[in-house]
Amino acid sequence: MLDSADLAAIGLTLQLATLTTAILLVIGTPVAWWLARTRSLWKGVVSALVAMPIVLPPTVLGFYLLVALGPNGPLGVITHSLGLGILPFTFAGLVLASTIYSLPFVVQPLQNAFEAIAEQTLEAAGTLRASPWDTFFSVALPMARPGYLTACVLGFAHTIGEFGVVLMIGGNIPGQTRVVSVQIYDHVEAMEFGHAHLLSAGMLIFAFFVLLLLYTLNPTGRRS
Amino acid sequence: MNQPREPGIRLVFRLDRPGFRLDVRLELPGHGVTVLFGPSGSGKTTVLRAVAGLEHPPGGKLHVHGVCWQDDAKGLFLPVHQRPIGYVFQDAALFPHLDVRGNLRFGLRRVPRDKRRLSLERAIDLLGIAPLMARRPDTLSGGERQRVAIARALAVSPELLLMDEPLAALDLPRKREILPFLERLHAELAIPILYVSHAPDEVARLAHHLVVLEAGQVIASGPLNETLARIDLPVRLGEEAGVVLETVIGARDLPWHLCRADFPGGALWIRDHGLSVGQSARVRVLARDVSLALEPQRQSSILNLLSGRVTALADDIHPAHALARVVVGEVPFVARITRRSVAALDLAVGKTVWVQVKSVALME
Numbered sequence: 001m002l003d004s005a006d007l008a009a010i011g012l013t014l015q016l017a018t019l020t021t022a023i024l025l026v027i028g029t030p031v032a033w034w035l036a037r038t039r040s041l042w043k044g045v046v047s048a049l050v051a052m053p054i055v056l057p058p059t060v061l062g063f064y065l066l067v068a069l070g071p072n073g074p075l076g077v078i079t080h081s082l083g084l085g086i087l088p089f090t091f092a093g094l095v096l097a098s099t100i101y102s103l104p105f106v107v108q109p110l111q112n113a114f115e116a117i118a119e120q121t122l123e124a125a126g127t128l129r130a131s132p133w134d135t136f137f138s139v140a141l142p143m144a145r146p147g148y149l150t151a152c153v154l155g156f157a158h159t160i161g162e163f164g165v166v167l168m169i170g171g172n173i174p175g176q177t178r179v180v181s182v183q184i185y186d187h188v189e190a191m192e193f194g195h196a197h198l199l200s201a202g203m204l205i206f207a208f209f210v211l212l213l214l215y216t217l218n219p220t221g222r223r224s
Numbered sequence: 225m226n227q228p229r230e231p232g233i234r235l236v237f238r239l240d241r242p243g244f245r246l247d248v249r250l251e252l253p254g255h256g257v258t259v260l261f262g263p264s265g266s267g268k269t270t271v272l273r274a275v276a277g278l279e280h281p282p283g284g285k286l287h288v289h290g291v292c293w294q295d296d297a298k299g300l301f302l303p304v305h306q307r308p309i310g311y312v313f314q315d316a317a318l319f320p321h322l323d324v325r326g327n328l329r330f331g332l333r334r335v336p337r338d339k340r341r342l343s344l345e346r347a348i349d350l351l352g353i354a355p356l357m358a359r360r361p362d363t364l365s366g367g368e369r370q371r372v373a374i375a376r377a378l379a380v381s382p383e384l385l386l387m388d389e390p391l392a393a394l395d396l397p398r399k400r401e402i403l404p405f406l407e408r409l410h411a412e413l414a415i416p417i418l419y420v421s422h423a424p425d426e427v428a429r430l431a432h433h434l435v436v437l438e439a440g441q442v443i444a445s446g447p448l449n450e451t452l453a454r455i456d457l458p459v460r461l462g463e464e465a466g467v468v469l470e471t472v473i474g475a476r477d478l479p480w481h482l483c484r485a486d487f488p489g490g491a492l493w494i495r496d497h498g499l500s501v502g503q504s505a506r507v508r509v510l511a512r513d514v515s516l517a518l519e520p521q522r523q524s525s526i527l528n529l530l531s532g533r534v535t536a537l538a539d540d541i542h543p544a545h546a547l548a549r550v551v552v553g554e555v556p557f558v559a560r561i562t563r564r565s566v567a568a569l570d571l572a573v574g575k576t577v578w579v580q581v582k583s584v585a586l587m588e
Contacts, residue, residue, distance in 0.1 A: 120317040123278050126304040127311035128331030129380060134305075138330075142321045 002198060008175050009183035009199075016091070016179060017159040020098040024106040024155045025148070027099070032110035033140070051104045058101065062168025065097050069169070087169075094170040094177050098159045105154040113147020114140060146218045153214045157207060231255065233384070233418070236285040237274050239267075239440075246270055246281065246440040254289055256432035257410050257417045261424075266437040268420045272386050275418060276311050277304035288384055308339075310377030310415075312387040316369040318361040324372050325357045331380040340381050342413065347378040350412065351405050367398035371405060378413070385409070385417045391426060406430055424464035427452075428508045429587045431468075453556035455538040455547040462541065466510035467558055468587070473499045482527075485584070489553010493527045494584045506587040511547060513583040514559035518569055520578045528581035532557065534573055537566065550579050557581075 002010075035047060053061060068075045069087045076086055087093030117140055125135040141148075163181040170177030172186065180199055187196040231254025239246040246267045252258050260268040273279040275286060277293070280301060286294040293302045310331075318327050332344055348354050351371040361369060370390055377385060390406075391399045407430065410417060421427060427434060427448075434451040436444040444451050451457075452467050469492075471485035476496055483496045485507055492507065499505055520529055535556070536549040546566050548559045557579055561571075571577070 118317070120313055120315070121319065123304070124311070124313060124317040124319070125330070126278070127276060127309060127386075128376065129305050129334035130330075131303075131305050134334075139319060139321075143319075145321075 003195070005174060005178075006183060006195065006199060009178050009180045010202075012091075012175065012177075013160055013179040013181075016094060016098060017156045019095050020102060020159045021106070021152055021155040023095070023099050024102060025151065028103065028106040028110055028151065028155075032107045033114055033136070035107070035111045036114035050107050053101045054104050058162060058164030059168055061101060062097065062165040065093075065100070065165070065169050069093060069096070089169070089171045089173060089177060091170075091176050094166060094179075097165045097169045098162060101162055101165045102155050102158045105158045106151040109147045109150035109154060110144065113144035113150075116147075117143050149218050150214060153210055157210045160203070161207070231289050231416075233275070233289075233416075234285070234287045235271075235275065237271060237281040238283060239270065239274075239279075239281040244440060248437070248440070248442055250435060250442060250445060252418070252435070252445075253433050254416050255414070257419055257430045258433040258435060259427050259431035260418065260420045260435045260437060261422065261427055261431075262437035263422060265439075267440040268422075268435075268437045269388055271437070272388050272418060272420050275384075276309055276386050277302060277307050278311075308381075308383040310380055310382030310385045312370070312373050312377050312385070312390045314389045315393050316361075316366075316373040318364075318369055318373060318376070320361050322361075323357070324353065324359050324361070324364070327361065327372060328357075328376050328379050331376060335380050342378055342381045344379050347375040350378070350408055351375040365398070366394050367401045370394065370398075370402055374405065374409075378409075378415075382415060385415050387417060387419045389420050389422070391423070392421075403429060424461045428464075428466075428468050429506070449556065453549055453558055455536055455549050455558055463512065464510065465512070465540075465547065465558060465560065466508060466514075467556060468506060468508045469555055471505050471507055473501050473503050473505055476501060485586075487553065487555050489555060490530050492530075492581060492584050494586055497586050508585045508587055509557060509581055510583070510585075511558040511560035513581060514550075514557055515580045515582070516548060516550065516559050516561055516565070516569065516571070517578045517580060521580065524580070526580045526582055528579075528584070530557075530579045530581070532577060532579045534571055534575045534577055536573060537571060550577060552579055 031050065035043060066088050067073050069079065070076045071080065071086050079085065079087055087096060122135055122139060125139045130138060161181065163185070166177065166179055166182055172178050172182055180203060184196050184199045187199070233250070233252040233254065236249045237246055244265070244267070248267065248271055260271060262268045270279055274281050274284060283296050284294050286292070292300055293307055294300060319330065322330065328344060328347070332340070351374055353368070353371050353375055356364065356368055356372065364372065374390065391402055394402065409415070419430060431448045434444070434446065434448050435442060436451065436457065444454055444457050449467050449469065469487045471487045471492070473483050474486035474491060475484040477483065478496070481496045482493050483499060485492045485494050485505055494507060530552045532550040532552040534548055535551050538547050540547050540560060544562055545560055546563045548561060548571060550557050550559060559579065
């Protein structure tokens with residue numbers, strides 16, 4: 001059965017994914033809104049940057065984050081002088097890395113949802129006395145609800161599924177940075193296939209039901 | 225600051241965009257329906273959007289009922305949500321995530337109680353949408369959607385109602401469904417309406433004041449009939465060229481199902497539509513239904529024979545045709561006749577002629 005180390009890894013993984021998803025919704029909303037409505041020349045650059053984690057090997061991302069956040073890295077110097085310490089091999093470092101790694105999986109569904117809202121619908125809200133902020137919260141957000149559901153599920157699931165970034169920047173510290181995917185790797189290395197099976201099967205079932213939930217609640221084509 | 229508080233709209237808008245230049249200066253009445261008429265690309269919708277504040281033409285000026293909404297020279301631009309307007313988009317633009325009631329209440333909730341002059345019930349009643357309140361926008365027909373959109377715009381108690389081709393996306397039966405509601409609007413509410421259209425029949429039915437735009441320029445602006453009768457203008461009504469008269473029913477000839485529509489200085493016999501004597505009626509006389517003669521044709525099937533004086537002659541679109549402006553009493557008519565007839569009758573400005581009106585349409 002699952003031992004305490006496995007349970008600790010599961011708990012840590014859920015904590016990481018929840019926190020990362022929450023942060024991503026807060027950061028992703030303005031980024032996605034801007035990308036959906038801007039005519040700026042910077043749109044292409046920002047889109048490319050946001051999408052980078054999709055194509056980069058996670059180890060590359062992890063490596064550069066490790067360098068940048070390390071004691072001599074530009075970000076490391078800043079976090080140190082702010083009294084935040086050095087982030088690699090801490091839970092905070094893991095959250096930061098996961099946020100960057102899962103960014104496109106939250107921004108892109110939100111961007112699609114915002115792009116689907118006709119400009120005229122927002123203008124109509126303006127002519128009905130709603131200020132731009134009011135319009136955003138009372139028209140754009142509710143209309144983008146399916147996009148938010150997709151973004152939450154994908155952001156959460158993708159964070160749970162990461163491995164390379166975690167290994168590079170988080171290492172393998174029980175209770176701090178050892179998430180399920182790393183725990184499975186440890187079990188396999190130690191030839192504990194029973195444990196590896198339990199966790200792996202759990203992940204498999206989890207992934208299936210998460211996607212099932214997504215496609216049932218949010219069938220494509222019904223809303224247009 | 226000595227802004228006159230007189231009702232009305234004064235605007236100056238200039239806009240330079242690739243392939244499009246708008247240069248418009250207008251003074252519009254503060255009551256009735258003003259139609260901005262012109263072909264697509266003439267800038268009429270841009271003017272309407274600029275009045276709403278959805279468009280910001282730099283250096284523009286806009287005063288509505290004496291209140292400044294835009295004066296860039298003074299750094300003043302009232303954002304759209306602070307303008308006391310109602311706006312009806314061509315394709316309704318209802319909120320899909322709200323039902324009809326939610327759509328209607330959206331604007332109403334944002335208007336302070338002391339600024340509400342029109343109750344929601346009144347707006348619902350005017351547009352006849354009471355049975356639709358719980359429906360979602362995607363379950364409504366095009367005509368129903370547009371009626372909800374109009375009621376939604378009225379629910380904010382606007383001081384000015386802006387309508388951007390509200391009928392253009394609808395087929396003919398749906399148009400017929402909505403037009404009576406639009407006529408009720410100006411008849412029952414004292415809200416000035418600025419109405420964008422490229423359809424001559426909407427102009428004939430709804431307009432009191434007509435602005436004709438072409439390629440971003442105002443080519444005419446004035447009371448409806450005066451403007452329609454200006455044959456010197458390239459008012460491209462084509463087959464629909466003609467005039468609209470405000471008449472009062474003066475008599476009925478019940479056995480023959482006819483009634484007499486009186487206008488200042490004359491009268492027309494039209495089909496009896498059940499209007500009673502004393503009621504006002506708007507009638508339309510198309511140029512192609514008016515012919516001219518030097519002698520009165522008494523032996524004719526044509527009922528309406530009026531004496532008038534030619535006040536202008538102009539070329540029509542086809543080189544075979546000419547347009548003649550003939551004043552009967554105090555009212556101008558337009559006749560489409562061939563140029564050969566102009567020569568044969570030796571028509572000239574000042575000449576007295578007999579005007580034969582073959583058909584008159586009642587606009588109701």
